[in-house]
Amino acid sequence: MNRLPVVVLTGFLGSGKTTQLNAWLEQRQDLAVLINELGDIGIDQHLTRKAGVPVTLLAGGCVCCVVQGALSSTLRNLFMARKNGDIPEFSMVVLETTGAAEPSGVLAPLEQDPWLKKRFYCQSVLTVVDVAAGAASIQRHPECLEQIQAADLLLLSRTDQVAASELTAFKQQLAALNPEAACYPTPVPAEVLDRQFERRCRITGRLNSVVPSSALLSPMVSVPGTTTTPSRHQLYSASVIWEYPLSWGHWQAALKQLASQCGDALVRVKGLLKVEGLDGPLLVQWVGGAEPELTPMNQWPDDDTRTRVVLIVRHNDADFPHQQMAHWESLLEQLRSAPTH
Numbered sequence: 001m002n003r004l005p006v007v008v009l010t011g012f013l014g015s016g017k018t019t020q021l022n023a024w025l026e027q028r029q030d031l032a033v034l035i036n037e038l039g040d041i042g043i044d045q046h047l048t049r050k051a052g053v054p055v056t057l058l059a060g061g062c063v064c065c066v067v068q069g070a071l072s073s074t075l076r077n078l079f080m081a082r083k084n085g086d087i088p089e090f091s092m093v094v095l096e097t098t099g100a101a102e103p104s105g106v107l108a109p110l111e112q113d114p115w116l117k118k119r120f121y122c123q124s125v126l127t128v129v130d131v132a133a134g135a136a137s138i139q140r141h142p143e144c145l146e147q148i149q150a151a152d153l154l155l156l157s158r159t160d161q162v163a164a165s166e167l168t169a170f171k172q173q174l175a176a177l178n179p180e181a182a183c184y185p186t187p188v189p190a191e192v193l194d195r196q197f198e199r200r201c202r203i204t205g206r207l208n209s210v211v212p213s214s215a216l217l218s219p220m221v222s223v224p225g226t227t228t229t230p231s232r233h234q235l236y237s238a239s240v241i242w243e244y245p246l247s248w249g250h251w252q253a254a255l256k257q258l259a260s261q262c263g264d265a266l267v268r269v270k271g272l273l274k275v276e277g278l279d280g281p282l283l284v285q286w287v288g289g290a291e292p293e294l295t296p297m298n299q300w301p302d303d304d305t306r307t308r309v310v311l312i313v314r315h316n317d318a319d320f321p322h323q324q325m326a327h328w329e330s331l332l333e334q335l336r337s338a339p340t341h
């Protein structure tokens with residue numbers, strides 16, 4: 001039986017995985033995409049829409065631990081849907097992990113589940129590394145180091161934001177951490193997906209039992225986390241869905257308040273904001289330590305025109321982001337009734 005290749009696209013939160021994936025989707029029509037998100041509402045799948053490409057969202061936790069069983073069942077469903085002609089005949093799966101994923105945990109189902117092993121194999125682990133975040137990110141986030149060490153290739157993002165000398169020094173650090181992985185600046189052309197690498201002995205993580213398939217795969221199916229395995233990370237998420245529009249000035253104040261509430265704990269914020277006077281949402285892309293990037297979109301990605309924001313923090317208390325989001329939601333209510341300046 002011809003096995004289907006799976007490319008694991010990993011990299012820390014906000015490093016540039018979705019941006020790279022979109023570049024590949026412009027060049028290849030034969031991919032199936034699985035997007036894993038830490039938060040329980042997905043934003044990335046709305047930013048990765050490509051006609052004819054099956055995109056599946058695995059939300060609610062990391063496939064390396066919390067929703068590992070859901071990865072197995074999703075790959076099974078994907079295989080069967082392809083076989084039955086229910087979805088376009090893709091020839092490769094690209095799995096975009098959460099930014100917190102440990103690649104060996106992600107690969108475990110592929111290496112240990114006999115049914116999957118007959119039908120899929122890991123083609124490569126491609127890790128996006130944000131060179132602007134650089135060594136500080138590797139020191140602060142152990143997941144970043146694991147992802148670099150597991151890589152067959154390192155895809156360097158934000159090379160536009162660092163000086164050439166800084167980039168050279170950082171590449172030397174990366175070469176010390178993973179001497180076998182070559183570095184390429186993003187966007188890397190889609191040919192990289194076909195590259196074969198000698199399989200190194202990978203440490204395989206724990207394999208949770210396969211959860212019953214809850215949904216047959218079709219483009220845009222969400223498979224919520226169904227196992228009870230706790231996260232192995234101290235990266236926790238919470239989200240807010242909110243109905244009312246606010247003026248741009250009020251949203252600015254609200255984002256500032258969120259930053260001050262979370263302080264150093266803030267790692268990532270992604271969201272779609274409903275702004276008075278705009279037809280489409282304002283996309284918020286915010287990587288901790290940097291300024292939020294705000295991009296108006298022409299239209300809402302689906303019928304739901306409510307604000308949705310996902311907050312990811314590094315904290316030892318899993319409730320922390322939920323508390324912050326509850327405070328934040330009360331602030332939004334106050335702003336709603338406050339006069340606009």
Ligand SMILES: Nc1nc2c(ncn2[C@@H]2O[C@H](COP(=O)(O)OP(=O)(O)OP(=O)(O)O)[C@@H](O)[C@H]2O)c(=O)[nH]1
Nearest residue numbers: 012013014015016017018019099157158159285293
């Ligand atoms: N300047 C610059 N910005 C980039 C580059 N790559 C990505 N970005 C921006 O960084 C932000 C995060 O990029 P994403 O592609 O969403 O990152 P991600 O790794 O998918 O994020 P998560 O899924 O949250 O982990 C977006 O605002 C991108 O536009 C790059 O090479 N240069």
